[in-house]
Amino acid sequence: MNDEELLALYEWAPGKCFRHPAAGTVGTALVKTIRPRLDGEKEVRACRRCVLAMEGIRREAAERAGLDYEPGHAGEALG
Numbered sequence: 001m002n003d004e005e006l007l008a009l010y011e012w013a014p015g016k017c018f019r020h021p022a023a024g025t026v027g028t029a030l031v032k033t034i035r036p037r038l039d040g041e042k043e044v045r046a047c048r049r050c051v052l053a054m055e056g057i058r059r060e061a062a063e064r065a066g067l068d069y070e071p072g073h074a075g076e077a078l079g
């Protein structure tokens, strides 16, 4: 799977990347929804570069742990 195929697994919309919000509004994908107590829902969004970086980390971690790597879930824990 190449980068474009991997990125196509996500839905993209303008937003702020959680890793560098100061960069302003860029194309982002929802990677996680967190529910802080008493604070409703919060979306964690990441830009293309950061999604690819997160996928790379997951892939390496899966290989080390002997788990199957399934792309398209950048913000989720392995397992």
Ligand SMILES: [Zn+2]
Pocket (backbone or CB within 6 Å): 017, 018, 019, 020, 046, 047, 048, 049, 050, 051
């Ligand atoms: Zn980013």
